[in-house]
Amino acid sequence: MTIAATLDSADGQRLIEQVAQTFGVDDDKAGQAVHTLTDELQARVQRRMLNRAGVADVAALVTNPAAGTALSEPQTLASPEAVDSGNHILDVLIGSKHVSRKIAARTASSSNLDTGTVEKLLPAVASLLVAELQRQSQPALQKAVSGIPGLSGFGGSPLGLPGDAPPQSGSASDWSSGNGQSPSGRPSGAPIDAGQPLPIPGDNIPGLGRRSGRSYPQPDDNDDPYQRLPDIIRRGGQQVPGGGGSLEDIIRSIFGKVLGSNRGVIGTMIQLFLIRWLASLARRFLSRIFTGR
Structure with a gap:
């Protein structure tokens, strides 16, 4: 729906x-x-x-x-x-x-x-x-x-609703090699460290x-990914x-x-800009007809 x-x-x-x-x-x-x-x-x-x-x-x-x-x-x-x-x-x-x-x-x-x-x-x-x-x-x-x-x-x-429990860092996962470590040395089940937000010019x-205006501390095992x-x-x-x-x-x-x-990026662009632009032109045209201006 x-x-x-x-x-x-x-x-x-x-x-x-x-x-x-x-x-x-x-x-x-x-x-x-x-x-x-x-x-x-x-x-x-x-x-x-x-x-x-x-x-x-x-x-x-x-x-x-x-x-x-x-x-x-x-x-x-x-x-x-x-x-x-x-x-x-x-x-x-x-x-x-x-x-x-x-x-x-x-x-x-x-x-x-x-x-x-x-x-x-x-x-x-x-x-x-x-x-x-x-x-x-x-x-x-x-x-x-x-x-x-x-x-x-x-x-x-x-x-991450209140009351939900984060996964334990030692839980089994597809990364597990039997010692609770991923191939990169990260504990299996630990959240991905996406690091700091990219410093995008013209933020x-x-x-x-x-940016959201808040700080981004390094994640820990209890962090919500x-x-x-x-x-x-x-x-x-x-x-x-x-x-x-x-x-x-x-x-x-x-x-x-x-x-x-x-409709994807291209379809959305057509809908947002072309169709809405044509609709705006139609409204102006009809307004002039009915108002005589």
Whole structure:
């Protein structure tokens, strides 16, 4: 099921009603705003994933264990903590407050809400989008990384949920040679050391990757390897066992299916730029016909 289909379901309608209640707006207007903002943000996710660094950025958002709070506790979407979390998502996906305000203004016009209210809804919808992307992609994501040493396990969840126990460094694995050591001398079952993030020039320029602003200590036996998954993707070259292809392409495909757009990089570029550009031209043309301007 895609995110768009989820919004149209009974559960999606109940969620929209909760959003309307939380922000004190009419249910119908809230529904229109949520659908429009979701479409806008889905396009931004697809655009971010056109390159490897963008796939890593989206993976960092989706594999954050706290991301699911937006779905499990939607009544808290207006809290300061939820707003900060949503604004961080917008920073990753959009990177410009000016563009965010333009999206809010367009949505306000189409949903008959004031711009200030839609600006409050925007980080909430961003959090809901990432939470739903996490929920739907989790099984496929776990399957994709299950065969990669150091990225499997954790109670069957790729998200490192509270209560999951990390694998023991002395456990058996395909690396084991009978002495608990890998060919490189690393204890079998120990997480992959992806090292420090690459020092990418223009760190906050969309399309070139970004830093999270936090430090990256050297991993130990109790470290959650999924915290380093985005950096592993960003470095590239990791292949999924069994002929599955590159980790970057597999994860892009997983997210693309949930977003309802799994056309690959070239197909996504055509959809995002050519089709949306033609649609914009059509809207301007029709506007001139009806307004006489």
